[in-house]
Amino acid sequence: MRTRFTEAFGVAYPIVQAGMSWASSNVALPAAVSNAGGLGVLAAGPMFVEDFRAALRALKQATHRPFAVNVPLYRPRAGEVLDIVLEEKAPILIASQGGPKQYVERFKAAGVKCIHVVASERHALKALEAGVDAIVVVGGEAGGHPPPDQVSTLVLVRAVAKAAPEAILIAGGGIADGAGIAAMLALGADAAQLGTRYLATREAGVHDAYKQAVLAAGIADTALVGKGLSPIRMIANRFSARYLESEAAGADIEVRRGIFAQSSLKLAALEGDVDNGKLEAGQSAGLIGDLPGAAALTERLVDECRSALARLSEFHIALEGGLQRNLKRVF
Ligand SMILES: Cc1cc2nc3c(=O)[nH]c(=O)nc-3n(C[C@H](O)[C@H](O)[C@H](O)COP(=O)(O)O)c2cc1C
Incomplete structure (x- = not known):
């Protein structure tokens, strides 16, 4: 499965496990996803600075494949966390909730790839102008912080793909299976970011009652x-x-x-x-009904995505067949 995202970031599949405070503020979840060929993301958000450094070191040991760290820029000690990301040479930074100008130059100069999370077309264009390597575009269905104007993923991702066709675009919000990933690729995205789906995995670092509430929700x-x-x-x-x-x-x-x-x-x-x-x-959450391990989930997502893409290509073949029949009728 090659897309501009897999090529640029050296990841096997166009699948990103979203950075989620607490849920992915551990080593187990991002390590499992990265080892399975997706992009695992360690969420720095709620972590003490030194715990974050220790987790980052442990994650480097736990996988030799690319992974990312998510840093919400509005947090009081975000500057110190960013310094650690540089010191420890994490391969990819996914920054959210703040402007990209404060870090991009420094990080790119150090060889760290920069992905910026946005929730509007305007912020997408600003982040690209600042020089980030890719953007995550999050729509209204998303868990956590959706766009304040609640524009849906379907519309926002398409708008950004049209406004910046050259950008590497990762779509987030409302995607829980391989059909959703295929849909995002069809809209022009290069990868999909899944949060709630990875929240309902065995490795997610949240209380079991929380996971059960996700499974029970419609x-x-x-x-x-x-x-x-x-x-x-x-x-x-x-x-x-x-x-x-x-x-x-x-x-x-x-x-x-x-x-x-x-x-x-x-x-x-x-x-x-x-x-x-x-x-x-x-x-x-309403599409999720089980609590798999994160590696098995990642593999399943790839299979489902392949099936969804194959189904679309069957439509394509059927469409071409129909076209030929119509042409025969015309001529
Ligand atoms: C429990 C939870 C915690 C989250 N924490 C963060 C965070 O720390 N930083 C961040 O950038 N986004 C955070 N998000 C947003 C996700 O990164 C992602 O954009 C979102 O979950 C995608 O939508 P989905 O849940 O529909 O897949 C969080 C989402 C959830 C569900």
Whole structure:
């Protein structure tokens, strides 16, 4: 499976395991994915700086294939984390939630490939202008932080592919199987990034109750919480209901900020509080029904993607056959 992404990053398959705070803030998940031929991503977000360095070193030992580290740039100690990425010579940086200008030159000069996460066409073009090697474009279905304007993956990925056809584009948000990956390739993407799907794996570093909540959720069971703040998509629960009630009642933004701050992803991920925690997950939770190992999942995604592409090429052949029949009729 060769795409511009696999060629540029030396990865066997056009599959990226999304950086997810807590869920991929461990060695097991990214190592399993990278060893299976996808791109595993270590999420620095919630980690103490020195724990991050230790995990990065361990990950280098656990796989000899390319992997990436995800650094949300808004975090208080993001600068120190970026320094460690350089010192430890991680092969690929995936930066999110901040501008690319602050790191691109330095990282490229050091030979670290730079991928930037965006959620709008405008930010995609800005990141490319700043010189990043690839962009992750995340649409409204996504778990975690979807675009504030909620434009869907189908529309946003297509818009960016048309606006920047030369860019290496990784599509994210709502993709849970190989058919979804094939659909993104059809839109013009070079790879797909899957978050919620890899959250429901044995290696994901979150509480089992959280994983079970993902498995139990239907496609319409997520809630968008925090409009006007920093919106997150999560599985609806007692916390999201309380927050959305206050929003519907017209509560002042400061009141809503207070309710928003009373919950956290950590509460769900570490303590398994599925009623009061922020159970970040995307709409694709409703497409997920099992808890495989991450390597087996990656292999399955490749098989499914191949089947989906073969199905499309059958349409193509059938279409050509139909065309010939029509031509015979005409002439
Ligand atoms: C539990 C969870 C935690 C996340 N944490 C981060 C993070 O630390 N950094 C980041 O850039 N994106 C984070 N995201 C977003 C993912 O990287 C990815 O863009 C998103 O999950 C893709 O949509 P999907 O869940 O529909 O596959 C998180 C998503 C989830 C579900």
